[in-house]
Amino acid sequence: xxxxxxxxxxxxxxxxxxxxxxxxxxxxxxxxxxxxxxxxxxxxxxxxxxxxxxxxxxxxxxxxxxxxxxxxxxxxxxxxxxxxxxxxxxxxxxxxxxxxxxxxxxxxxxxxxxxxxxxxxxxxxxxxxxxxxxxxxxxxxxxxxxxxxxxxxxxxxxxxxxxxxxxxxxxxxxxxxxxxxxxxxxxxxxxxxxxxxxxxxxxxxxxxxxxxxxxxxxxxxxxxxxxxxxxxxxxxxxxxxxxxxxxxxxxxxxxxxxxxxxxxxxxxxxxxxxxxxxxxxxxxxxxxxxxxxxxxxxxxxxxxxxxxxxxxxxxxxxxxxxxxxxxxxxxxxxxxxxxxxxxxxxxxxxxxxxxxxxxxxxxxxxxxxxxxxxxxxxxxxxxxxxxxxxxxxxxxxxxxxxxxxxxxxxxxxxxxxxxxxxxxxxxxxxxxxxxxxxxxxxxxxxxxxxxxxxxxxxxxxxxxxxxxxxxxxxxxxxxxxxxxxxxxxxxxxxxxxxxxxxxxxxxxxxxxxxxxxxxxxxxxxxxxxxxxxxxxxxxxxxxxxxxxxxxxxxxxxxxxxxxxxxxxxxxxxxxxxxxxxxxxxxxx
Amino acid sequence: xxxxxxxxxxxxxxxxxxxxxxxxxxxxxxxxxxxxxxxxxxxxxxxxxxxxxxxxxxxxxxxxxxxxxxxxxxxxxxxxxxxxxxxxxxxxxxxxxxxxxxxxxxxxxxxxxxxxxxxxxxxxxxxxxxxxxxxxxxxxxxxxxxxxxxxxxxxxxxxxx
Ligand SMILES: Cc1ncc(C[n+]2csc(CCOP(=O)(O)OP(=O)(O)O)c2C)c(N)n1
Ligand SMILES: [Mg+2]
Numbered sequence: 021x022x023x024x025x026x027x028x029x030x031x032x033x034x035x036x037x038x039x040x041x042x043x044x045x046x047x048x049x050x051x052x053x054x055x056x057x058x059x060x061x062x063x064x065x066x067x068x069x070x071x072x073x074x075x076x077x078x079x080x081x082x083x084x085x086x087x088x089x090x091x092x093x094x095x096x097x098x099x100x101x102x103x104x105x106x107x108x109x110x111x112x113x114x115x116x117x118x119x120x121x122x123x124x125x126x127x128x129x130x131x132x133x134x135x136x137x138x139x140x141x142x143x144x145x146x147x148x149x150x151x152x153x154x155x156x157x158x159x160x161x162x163x164x165x166x167x168x169x170x171x172x173x174x175x176x177x178x179x180x181x182x183x184x185x186x187x188x189x190x191x192x193x194x195x196x197x198x199x200x201x202x203x204x205x206x207x208x209x210x211x212x213x214x215x216x217x218x219x220x221x222x223x224x225x226x227x228x229x230x231x232x233x234x235x236x237x238x239x240x241x242x243x244x245x246x247x248x249x250x251x252x253x254x255x256x257x258x259x260x261x262x263x264x265x266x267x268x269x270x271x272x273x274x275x276x277x278x279x280x281x282x283x284x285x286x287x288x289x290x291x292x293x294x295x296x297x298x299x300x301x302x303x304x305x306x307x308x309x310x311x312x313x314x315x316x317x318x319x320x321x322x323x324x325x326x327x328x329x330x331x332x333x334x335x336x337x338x339x340x341x342x343x344x345x346x347x348x349x350x351x352x353x354x355x356x357x358x359x360x361x362x363x364x365x366x367x368x369x370x371x372x373x374x375x376x377x378x379x380x381x382x383x384x385x386x387x388x389x390x391x392x393x394x395x396x397x398x399x400x401x402x403x404x405x406x407x408x409x410x411x412x413x414x415x416x417x418x419x420x421x422x423x424x425x426x427x428x429x430x431x432x433x434x435x436x437x438x439x440x441x442x443x444x445x446x447x448x449x450x451x452x453x454x455x456x457x458x459x460x461x462x463x464x465x466x467x468x469x470x471x472x473x474x475x476x477x478x479x480x481x482x483x484x485x486x487x488x489x490x491x492x493x494x495x496x497x498x499x500x501x502x503x504x505x506x507x508x509x510x511x512x513x514x515x516x517x518x519x520x521x522x523x524x525x526x527x528x529x530x531x532x533x534x535x536x537x538x539x540x541x542x543x544x545x546x547x548x549x550x551x552x553x554x555x556x557x558x559x560x561x562x563x564x565x566x567x568x569x570x571x572x573x574x575x576x577x578x579x580x581x582x583x584x585x586x587x588x589x590x591x592x593x594x595x596x597x598x599x600x601x602x603x604x605x606x607x608x
Numbered sequence: 609x610x611x612x613x614x615x616x617x618x619x620x621x622x623x624x625x626x627x628x629x630x631x632x633x634x635x636x637x638x639x640x641x642x643x644x645x646x647x648x649x650x651x652x653x654x655x656x657x658x659x660x661x662x663x664x665x666x667x668x669x670x671x672x673x674x675x676x677x678x679x680x681x682x683x684x685x686x687x688x689x690x691x692x693x694x695x696x697x698x699x700x701x702x703x704x705x706x707x708x709x710x711x712x713x714x715x716x717x718x719x720x721x722x723x724x725x726x727x728x729x730x731x732x733x734x735x736x737x738x739x740x741x742x743x744x745x746x747x748x749x750x751x752x753x754x755x756x757x758x759x760x761x762x763x764x765x766x767x768x769x
């Protein structure tokens with residue numbers, strides 16, 4: 021450790037020493053002209069660098085690494101196009117409050133503002149999608165800035181921080197000294213909840229007969245699962261989670277009612293609608309969760325625990341706000357609570373669970389239902405980390421896998437970024453090499469970052485992607501089916517590529533399942549191969565995600581498969597047209 | 609309703625742009641914004657007049673507080689603050705109009721800061737109402753150009769924000 025002593029080095033070397041001081045062991049990146057000095061120093065360092073094939077993947081991999089480990093992820097790119105390629109990944113991390121630090125090369129300070137070759141104002145561009153960002157103008161500021169960046173990214177409500185590094189700053193000499201404290205007058209997150217408010221919350225809970233706990237990603241990021249489960253069990257209240265809260269409580273816990281919102285279980289949505297008290301923890305009442313705000317949980321009082329004061333009363337009026345870290349607040353709240361008089365309420369919910377189970381129909385005898393594939397993954401890989409892309413498969417992964425622990429479900433919730441899953445899975449596997457990591461993918465999404473097969477193979481990262489190939493941009497097709505008169509405008513993508521050959525072309529294992537009986541063996545073979553693998557599963561092309569609350573409806577106005585499951589053939593001409601196109605493609 | 613916010617920020621480049629883009633991104637309307645360094649050279653102070661109900665004000669305050677470079681946000685509207693704005697008003701003024709313009713300026717304790725054969729420039733300091741009043745009276749002569757600094761404000765008495 022060099023803290024306390026000084027040593028003359030250049031900025032690039034100093035940056036590497038800063039990363040080491042922060043305990044970073046792995047970074048994801050892609051070089052270029054304005055970041056060469058950093059890469060030159062990296063050559064002699066012990067930091068593990070994973071060379072991706074597109075900078076977007078570096079940002080997603082850092083994000084997946086962070087979500088799987090709880091540590092801060094780091095990605096690196098050059099200036100201009102390298103930096104702008106990071107943008108989607110940074111925005112994804114921002115929307116889901118994931119701690120990453122992005123390092124970008126920049127043209128030398130004397131050229132900034134000149135529209136120099138490969139100059140982009142990445143600080144300006146990322147201002148609305150970072151928690152904070154920096155342009156280093158003097159090498160002497162570098163250690164302080166890196167220290168602050170890691171502190172800001174990982175504390176309070178976590179989020180991405182970007183540091184833009186002009187080339188001359190990387191080359192300039194510095195007496196290296198790493199500060200051991202940050203001094204930020206304007207940044208002091210609140211961790212401990214106000215004790216008066218916590219006592220009020222406990223009292224409110226004691227008066228409730230129909231309470232529900234609504235847990236979000238904040239529970240996962242503050243490692244508060246145990247405290248959450250204790251709260252639920254002590255007061256005897258059902259728990260629902262957001263998409264990002266999945267894993268905060270085991271799927272099979274008797275008090276868990278599943279995810280709520282647009283594709284939530286019916287009983288979760290009914291329960292929150294009828295509740296008299298919502299205990300929201302690390303969740304932000306997103307529109308995909310509340311549906312139509314005016315009719316959301318009309319009889320409920322709300323306790324809202326969140327580390328970010330700006331989330332409180334943003335969308336829903338809150339009676340008892342508690343600003344603080346979920347884990348600390350729950351710990352303290354758990355000291356004051358007692359069992360609610362919720363016996364009848366729990367019974368009612370049990371009835372709903374029986375009456376409206378989360379299930380699906382086999383649409384025709386030999387076809388593979390996508391939900392079945394997720395169930396098979398759930399049985400074959402019980403302790404896996406599941407990562408997803410975005411679309412129908414993402415919702416099925418949320419609904420049908422049995423999660424046991426936090427940080428085992430990794431998905432782009434807030435931004436909904438197709439192409440996130442595969443690189444994020446690579447990052448997750450790098451961070452948790454002991455775990456099986458499965459990317460549940462769609463045929464559309466996988467094609468957005470399939471070049472990362474090269475990254476997985478070159479760096480020997482055995483991630484399994486199971487592609488639920490329905491030949492469609494399925495989620496959009498579903499909306500077109502339900503709300504646009506089945507006008508499948510530009511959502512048909514069948515025959516894009518032979519995914520098995522694609523995997524093989526990169527030197528990965530490629531497998532295909534076309535019958536239900538082939539699914540399980542293919543998954544097992546892929547997982548056991550210890551190689552990067554792609555399992556292409558040909559699934560029913562017009563399966564839909566149900567239950568579904570149409571956008572803008574109240575969350576108890578739910579479409580269910582009963583009304584729609586048998587209708588795909590009701591438009592035979594369209595089915596035929598689709599089939600003809602498939603034939604054409606197959607003949608080609 | 610209008611609110612006057614005193615926002616203490618780090619005196620660094622880029623802070624103004626963070627604040628301004630926060631307002632535009634979240635759809636809040638800024639009536640005026642004035643910024644300058646404070647008694648501490650490391651700190652700048654912005655005075656922002658924003659239009660909105662209590663919910664909007666609460667959100668603006670919380671979102672501003674989330675910016676790392678924002679040190680403190682206080683709502684200092686109402687009677688307990690001294691509020692001032694400075695305006696420069698250039699009016700068409702031939703020889704015949706001058707006396708009357710000077711009289712108006714005197715009444716408002718404004719100053720004539722430039723005189724030319726066909727124009728005069730008046731400097732006036734005051735609260736919003738005063739500036740509007742003098743502007744209205746000068747309009748009859750023809751206002752060629754006008755510039756305002758935006759409001760600045762301090763809490764009355766020994767208290768700091
Ligand atoms: C980058 C990006 N572009 C577009 C979308 C809009 N979108 C959401 S889901 C979806 C379809 C995804 O198709 P696929 O990956 O095949 O998944 P499926 O829904 O078929 O399971 C699209 C286009 C998006 N979420 N992200
Ligand atoms: Mg698809």
